[in-house]
Amino acid sequence: MTSLPEDPLSLIREDDRDAAVRRLQDAYAEGHLSHEEMDERLGRALTARTHGELVSALASLPAENAGTTSTIAVAGGRIRRRGAWRVPRFLKVESAFGKVHLDLSRAVFDHAEVDIELQLGTGRAKITVPRDATVDIEDLRTGWKDSLHRVPRGHRPGVPRIRISGTMGFGRLKIRHARR
Structure with a gap:
């Protein structure tokens, strides 16, 4: 996901939302989330308006495998x-x-x-x-x-x-x- 600005109240862009959805789907595919938890987090990511709301949907996920x-x-x-x-x-x-x-x-x-x-x-x-x-x-x-x-x-x-x-x-x- 693109780096999020320090201000959690700033509005998100569509590419931020898309990256968050991909990250949640990847975490589910790797077994880090249950089906119910993925559904709930996807709902939060898709309705998020600020970076703070988007970060909360991604909380506790393992770090991304950068660069692969x-x-x-x-x-x-x-x-x-x-x-x-x-x-x-x-x-x-x-x-x-x-x-x-x-x-x-x-x-x-x-x-x-x-x-x-x-x-x-x-x-x-x-x-x-x-x-x-x-x-x-x-x-x-x-x-x-x-x-x-x-x-x-x-x-x-x-x-x-x-x-x-x-x-x-x-x-x-x-x-x-x-x-x-």
């Missing part, structure tokens, strides 16, 4: 990540329509292997990977155009391995290796 799984989702518009951002072990990117640009060239990799699942309707996607990274797109299904990816020469051992899977409807995935 993350989802970026929009109905329409642009998804863009660039600069020095931490790449989780599993990254799911969902967009009904719009452009996606993930620049991993200066990203921080805590894991030797990273799985990126694309669930894209229409629009193109561009992923810039580190210069020596290995990229596998065998499990990516495209509905309209083929993916563009030229494998550079001279891969070294110990560089990140990036597996891209999922489904792309109408659009093209372009993978580029950084030059620096």
Whole structure:
């Protein structure tokens, strides 16, 4: 969940509410909550208006396992990540329509292997990977155009391995290796 501000009376955003719901569902799936307790807490999270109310719905849950799984989702518009951002072990990117640009060239990799699942309707996607990274797109299904990816020469051992899977409807995935 995004970090909550210090003021418990400040109003929440929809992405805060969505993150809280996902966290409750994950806690239930991991056996930390009973079915009744999950229902009650989901009700509080869905009706919460302030950060204090949202925090009370998440009270006593175990700490999140940071950095392993993350989802970026929009109905329409642009998804863009660039600069020095931490790449989780599993990254799911969902967009009904719009452009996606993930620049991993200066990203921080805590894991030797990273799985990126694309669930894209229409629009193109561009992923810039580190210069020596290995990229596998065998499990990516495209509905309209083929993916563009030229494998550079001279891969070294110990560089990140990036597996891209999922489904792309109408659009093209372009993978580029950084030059620096």
